[in-house]
Amino acid sequence: MYQFKDDVSFAKNLDQQDPLAPFQKRFFKVENEIYMDGNSLGMASKDAQESLLTSLEDWKKEGIKIWNTKDGLYFNISRLIAKKTAPLLNADAQEIIATGTITANIHQVLATFYHPTKERYKIVVDELNFASDIYAVQSLIELKNLDPKDALITVKSRDSRTIATQDIIDAMREDVAIVWLPSVLYRSAQLLDMQTITETAHQRGILVGWDLAHSMGAIPHDFKAIDADFAVWCNYKYINGGPGASGGLYINKKHFGKKAGLRGWFGNKDATQFQLNHTFDQDIDANGWLIGTPNIFSLTPLLGALQIFEEAGIHQIRQKSLHITAYLMYLIDHKLKPFGYTVGNPREDQFRGGHVSLEHEEAYRISIALRDLHVIPDFREPNVIRLAPIALYNTYEEVYRVVEILQTIIVDKLYEQYSINRGTVV
Template sequence: MNTEITYAQSLDEQDELKSFREEFYISNDLIYFDGNSLGLLSKRAEKAVNTLMESWKKHAIDGWSEGAHPWFYLSENLGKMSADLIGARPEEVIVTGSTTTNLHQLVSSFFKPKGKKTKILADELNFPSDIYALKSQLQLKGLDPEDHLIQVKSKNGNTLETQDIIDAMTDEVALIVLPAVLYRSGQILDMERLTKEAHKRGILIGFDLCHSIGSIPHQLADWQVDFAFWCTYKHLNGGPGSVGGLYVNQKHFGTSPGLAGWFGSAKDKQFDMKHTLTQAEHAGAFQIGTPHVLSAAPLLGSLEMFQEAGIRRIRKKSLELTNYLMELIEVELADDGFKIVNPRDGQTRGAHIFLEHPEATRICKALKADSVIPDFRNPNGIRLAPVALYNTFEEVWQMVQILKRIMKEESYKKYENSRGVIA
């Protein structure tokens, strides 16, 4: 492989998406590879927040129906803007809640234990919040999570095998909840096949898209996935705590929300103020209360950028970036004890790479001291996410050189090998 910086520079020159970098607040003195934990602020997102602040300033209560983006329809409009990213129909998507609250809403709506079918199937590698939510949903139904939550095991601690998940789809399972992309190893699960197999057995299936939305294409409607939920602060660059999203397949329109609230109403009925809910005839039925308008606002700007860039072009560049990163690591850091544990092939590799190293904690500290932002995942993982919309091939090259120097000079030994509170 070509390890010269000029090669990286030539890749940047040919990059069709290169103009997007200028739209972000990104410093040339910092290599930010953590966009899969918190995406960067773009000027368009900032402008969108200012626009909605203006509507508040100018219209006060009438901002619900007036101004550039009337707040009453904002969640639906942002849902429509997100639909292409996940291959859904516009009315199947709503921007609302957070990952964890949306999961609670969807499980409370679609988990209906009956007869022998009383179990939820998940996996042992998912993000903890999802597992906490599933356990508490079981408890709310009077079911003991010890025997009603099945967590498919990983053979190697990093990835899952499709067949192992299918084998766990017994006739006791009512519902399956899995990540689309695993938060540590970045493995993409075969959503299409898993959905088909679940449906053959009369099981509903939903996916957590936190690490997949904005980084890989999906075809949720074609695959007939029952539901999905996600955050918008990672690849979608919505900002800290930005409003999440959910998808419900149209065949489930009309299902009563498990956690009902007046924003789930049909719009024309909401202000009738009746004590009987007339729910919206689309995914909007799964909203609960008043939308968090100011935390949804950045998405008006950031989703517009995804519409322009297109998820297929984003995926193509992302695969090229991670491929280049892995190849450089293998050549330049061959003797430094790093193990690449994410899947390699373009079918199952998400948008970040995951390295294991016994000294991972302090290597991350040394990287940060040298202006590279990775993230550390307990106990020995380093996640690196070069993001298609704003990172460059040259940054990948620079980062590997910095890491090479840290390993050669052993400068990581200046730090303690223990994690901080937020790692």
């Protein structure tokens, strides 16, 4: 499908033709450093900085009056971010809120939708999901006085990298209440067949929720077609909202009117919110799932960050992401295989997310060597170096240079300088 050449001039030519190239100037790229970790924490943009600093200046000037300034910008910030986020999901803005953290939002949706009965009380997860998701699911099961060993169905991987759609479907038994899965597996970058899984679950009377942490901002979703019941995501990876940026939450409008599992005063209707009644008057749409006062300095960078997505367009971003990651895989195949490197993610466009899962038996020490050579990847146990050439700010030439450096690390045995003992953040 893709035609590539193993030549740096070819990479430079691709950069000259890249329609997204102008957006690179909007990000704070560090000189002489190649950032390949946007799947874990996106780079800071000038747009996000401006939005954050503006909110700080407004606080300095207005104090408590900030809530009413600029036509209620800060009071209604979750709604404004929802409008900017909606095109990425092809969902209604009223179905989206920006709030909390991804794990807290998992607790919120499960507290809302997990009401086990004698007949239906089990939750389906996969064994390759991020640990925090599993902790949250186990916690909710225990809060219902059930045993996760009984109430949790874990779909096994056949190859320790991916999860087969049929295996997920086979787990959807009559006693299942909820299917909870990631859209993209964080280690192998596998993109699950969200529509088939959701449709099959619904045919069997099962609710479906998705963790979009590793797809939001990298992959265009169509939630009008997928028709998931709920979803959560973080905004600090591909969205570039900043470290610990407030997360996102989706509630399908068919569930409007359902009581929020976790309630707080910002989920109350605006008209009665400040009456401070002790009877919760839940808002009519996804805003009813808000809990506390919005974290302004964790939300305002998103106004700027999402402005870039409005201008670039998520479909154009996905097109380049697929192309530049395919180019990386091509170079791995042609230049790195003799040195023990392999690609551990699916190859087909429709089954992979926004990063490449590079495997090597010395992956940990190689990842540390990369950092000392001014390439920023991340490492995931047991043998994965995740490399994410981001469509908005990475270049094809950077990808070529990274592959050259990966080759040098093995040829010159640079990795041997490092300890095998794991650090905390790698």
